Amino acid sequence: MDTTVQVRQRGSLTLPADLRERYGIEPGDTFRLLDLDGIFVLTPMTPMVPELAWEIERARVEAGLDTAALLTALREERARYVAETYGDD
Structure with missing residues (x-):
């Protein structure tokens, strides 16, 4: 999937609804952001x-x-x- 997201004024990103639905992402879910020399990888944190x-x-x-x-x-x-x-x- 190729999609564009925009960084908001306070640094927030909005994930597209189809991705949130596909992966069961709910408000309050926590993710880890890995920076691999400018390539960002977002992975869910399992409680x-x-x-x-x-x-x-x-x-x-x-x-x-x-x-x-x-x-x-x-x-x-x-x-x-x-x-x-x-x-x-």
Whole structure:
């Protein structure tokens, strides 16, 4: 596809409606702009936090851990890491 877009006064670009529809682009979606020596590549940023949160929740349920047990294990692991990394002061 070959199309022309115009940079607005505040630096905004408007993507053509057919592209937004084809790729399911919604208001508020986030993109990364790569500058390859003057060739701009626009790629969608996939929100990883919600995806990661669901994966952690799935693993927690599969392991049979409740939230309190998970937090306790995380605190213990953090304390072990700090002791190994920075010593037992």
